[in-house]
Amino acid sequence: MNPDVDSAAVRARGLTKRFGGNTAVSEIDLHLARGEMLALLGPNGAGKTTTVEICEGFLRPDAGQVRVLGLDPVDQSARLRPRIGVMPQGGGAYPGVRTEEMLRLVAACCAEPLDPSWLLDILGLDGVRTTPYKRLSGGQQQRLSLACALVGRPELVFLDEPTAGMDAHARNLVWELMSALRADGVGVLLTTHLMDEAETLSDRVMIIDHGRVLARGTPEELTSGDEEHRELHFRSRPGLDLEPLLTALPEGCSALEVRPGQYLVRGHIDPQTVSTVTAWCARHGAMADELRIGRRSLEDVFLELTGRELRA
Numbered sequence: 001m002n003p004d005v006d007s008a009a010v011r012a013r014g015l016t017k018r019f020g021g022n023t024a025v026s027e028i029d030l031h032l033a034r035g036e037m038l039a040l041l042g043p044n045g046a047g048k049t050t051t052v053e054i055c056e057g058f059l060r061p062d063a064g065q066v067r068v069l070g071l072d073p074v075d076q077s078a079r080l081r082p083r084i085g086v087m088p089q090g091g092g093a094y095p096g097v098r099t100e101e102m103l104r105l106v107a108a109c110c111a112e113p114l115d116p117s118w119l120l121d122i123l124g125l126d127g128v129r130t131t132p133y134k135r136l137s138g139g140q141q142q143r144l145s146l147a148c149a150l151v152g153r154p155e156l157v158f159l160d161e162p163t164a165g166m167d168a169h170a171r172n173l174v175w176e177l178m179s180a181l182r183a184d185g186v187g188v189l190l191t192t193h194l195m196d197e198a199e200t201l202s203d204r205v206m207i208i209d210h211g212r213v214l215a216r217g218t219p220e221e222l223t224s225g226d227e228e229h230r231e232l233h234f235r236s237r238p239g240l241d242l243e244p245l246l247t248a249l250p251e252g253c254s255a256l257e258v259r260p261g262q263y264l265v266r267g268h269i270d271p272q273t274v275s276t277v278t279a280w281c282a283r284h285g286a287m288a289d290e291l292r293i294g295r296r297s298l299e300d301v302f303l304e305l306t307g308r309e310l311r312a
C-alpha cells in the first residue's frame with residue numbers, strides 16, 4: 001500500500017490480540033475514511049481500547065493487518081506519530097506541570113503547532129493557565145488532554161471517552177470542536193459509552209463485544225426498523241390496567257408502564273395498533289398524552305445486542 005495514495009485514515013483487517021488466554025480482540029475489520037468520525041461502542045472490557053491501541057501503534061496485533069494513514073503504526077511509528085493525535089483514557093501528565101506549560105511542551109515537539117493560547121481559549125482553559133495539573137478538575141484535565149492531542153494539527157485523532165466526567169457545558173464545547181475537526185477533514189476514531197454522543201456526532205458506529213464486531217453502520221441504519229421494531233410512547237394516568245391492552249395487541253407486542261404514567265408499547269406498530277391503544281385509553285377514560293411513535297434508540301440496539309447485565 002502506497003502511503004501517499006491511500007485515502008483511508010485507518011484500514012484494518014482481521015485484527016486479533018490475546019493477553020495470555022484472554023482474546024481481547026478477535027478478527028476485527030475496521031475502515032475509517034479521512035474526514036469521517038467512527039464511534040466504537042461496547043460494554044466494559046469489550047476490546048475497544050485494545051483495538052484503538054493497536055491502531056495507535058502502542059500494541060502489536062497477534063494477527064491481522066493495520067495501516068494508519070497508509071503506514072504501519074508500529075514499524076513506521078516515527079513517521080506516523082507527528083500526523084496523529086491521541087487522547088488516551090484518563091489523560092495523564094506529571095502532577096506538578098501547569099496547564100499552559102504542559103501544552104507548550106507538547107507544541108514544542110510539533111513541526112507546525114497550533115497556537116497554544118488559542119487552543120486554551122477555545123477549550124475554556126484560559127482561566128487555569130498557571131494551575132498545576134493535579135489541581136485541575138477532571139473535566140479540565142480531559143480538555144487539556146484534548147488540547148495536547150490537537151496541538152500538532154493531526155490528520156487523524158483517537159479520542160478514548162473524550163467527554164467522560166465532563167459537565168454539560170464542557171461536553172457541548174468538546175462536541176462542537178469534534179464536529180469542526182471532522183468538517184476540516186480530520187478523521188476521528190472515537191470510543192465512548194455515551195450513546196447520544198455516538199448517535200449525534202458520528203458518521204458510522206461499530207458495536208463490539210467480547211472482542212468481536214456485533215453490528216456496524218450509520219446510526220440511522222442501526223436504529224431504523226420496520227414496523228416490528230418501532231416503539232409507541234405516551235403519557236397518561238399512572239396505574240392503568242395493561243392486561244386488556246396486551247390481549248388486544250398483536251402477538252409479540254409488549255406494553256409496559258416504564259415510569260409512573262409513562263407507557264411504552266413495543267412490537268408490531270401499525271395504524272391498527274395505534275387505534276387499539278387509543279381505544280383502550282378511551283375505555284379507561286384516560287388521555288394518551290404526548291403520543292409518539294419512533295425508532296429504537298441506539299441505546300436500545302446496543303442493549304439488545306450486548307445484553308442488559310452489568311459487566312465486571
Ligand SMILES: Nc1ncnc2c1ncn2[C@@H]1O[C@H](COP(=O)(O)OP(=O)(O)OP(=O)(O)O)[C@@H](O)[C@H]1O
Nearest residue numbers: 019022023024042043044045046047048049050051
Ligand atoms: N495489558 C493488558 N493485559 C492483560 N489484559 C488486558 C490488557 N489490556 C486489556 N486487557 C483485557 O482485554 C479485554 C479488553 O479490554 P479493553 O481495555 O480493550 O476493553 P474496553 O472495551 O476498552 O473496556 P472499557 O470500556 O472498560 O475501557 C479485557 O478483558 C481486559 O481485561
